[in-house]
Amino acid sequence: SGTGSEVTMVAVVSDTEKNVKMAFASNYLMPHAAILDPRMTQTLPPHLTAMTAMDAMTHAVEAYTCMAANPISDAYATAAIKKVSNSLFSVLDNTTDAHGRLELAQASTMAGIAFSNSMVGLVHSLGHALGAVAHLPHGLCMNLFLPYVLEYNKEVNGDKIAELLLPLAGPDIYAQTPAHLRADKAISTILTMRDRLYSLTKLPRTLSETGKVTEAQLDEVAEKALNDGSIIYNPKEASLEDLKSILKKAW
Template sequence: MIPNYYEFQNSAKLLSGERALEHIPYELEIRGCKRPMLLSDRVLERFGTVQTVVDAFHESGLAFAAAFLDIPADSAIAVVNEAASVFRREQCDCLVAVGGGSVLDTAKGVSMVVSHQVEDLMAFTGCESMDRGNHVPFVAIPTTAGTGSEATLVAVIKNPEEKVKMEFISHFLLPDVAVLDPRMTATLPPRTTASTGMDALCHAVEAYTCMQRNPVSDSYAISAIELIRDHLETAVTNGRDLKARLAIANAAYLAGAAFSNSMVGMVHAIGHALGGVCHVPHGDAMTILLPHCMEYNFDLLGERYGQLYYHLAGPEAFLAAAKEDRGRLTIAKIKEMSAKFHDLCGLSVTLSQAGVKKEDFEAVARTALNDGAMIVNPKQVDLKDVLRVLDAAY
């Protein structure tokens, strides 16, 4: 069914495949950039991932004017402001971000601050609080295959004082160029591969079922699910399989573009709260919460979930199942995938395994209800509903 009106934007140019990194200098050149700033973290520096990107620039003669590598796993407001200060001091003119969701979201935060010539990211709290400003070209190079931040208009950045993960949403946050190079995820550990891959699956499922879904976002979400179905287990068990790595990187990109337009719902609202209050890694939270939130939404979304069974389990399984059973079978299939990755690499499938304490449930639930993702969940959610989901996931 086509909505009476919808919007879809996916303006990032995609570079995907072998030696994709080596094409970045050209993309910067045609945008008039001469002093790029590199953003990443110390772990990727230690693993040699940052050097791989630097080496890819060597033949072009373009060099980084500055590097900011002190981005933590959960980036925060102060980190963004500090990186923006370095950008200005070194007179940089574009951003090249190498990392997972925290690094890419930090780069989006830096872009907000420097393009509008402000000192503090908190100047952009609120809804529709930002125009384009002075555009800062931005290249996103993901080193995990899950967040999809390289294709989204969302930045999630922690406010440690309030113990919340703040969402900044604007079409002006979309990168100019997204780079999917299998070298960037080849050394990702199995558990992280599984966690981020399940994060991408969650993005696709919520994109397919949330209130702003549309035919274009549906097609992206379905493609992501099929790539995850066919390649995630291989990427987890044989990380040096670059075909599987590239497939999952594309799945994360597709799912990111899908949910960036259709939005996500209660899985992410509760997941953000678990990250802010209990420090649960985002992908782990998505893995744990997805089937339980699907159960909560089932009375409204059962038929949509049933449609996904074809793409998640394959045509033979779909045709063998009765129409009225397919929605429940989709949830069962997701639980089966999670359990398999728990057995293969120790991925958490319950809140207790993730170290969450029941005494934190109330704070998590109240935080989740104030999360913007809850607004577009197809079914209204109150405090008791969130607490029931947390209990079921424990």
């Protein structure tokens, strides 16, 4: 429950010789129907459950906050974020929770529908680049970059990030948080979620915590991210230097 591939118009092909991940989009990749059966993920280990859920979460957050967002993608994205927020920790607590597993599968599918009707952004640009250079799983890469990219984008689309506090944290916290603090609270909710995932599943939160990336590789990651297709939909323009400074924060 993560990629949403069962419903998206996107495929990623890894070129292992040139160390690049290339994304392709085509209507011919869309299925006529997708069947979600929670029995398929009942034995998925906790750290894979966590990283795939964070891929779905990132699809929804980026679909909602990127430049191609629209009312249809917004509706699917917010519903998907709510499902991940409500069910991920109960599934990690009880891995055979069939209802929670179905919620995560639905979240993944709905997030896939969201970004197929919208797009993704800089988290995916950096994630594709890091995955290609350091051979880390995609969902882990999403978990590493999501809060830092939101932090970077905030000055341009803080109003949209603020709206995500409702599906992320629920109506009580949304109502208790003054409007001008909601974007920061949404980002800190994601940071707290990552801390909980780290303590439950050891899912790394930073590049250094992965133990598989060297600081010498970061320039290559930044250069590859700059050439990734999803960067053009990011709400805030990013130069090579901007990407390097996000990578430094994520270190």
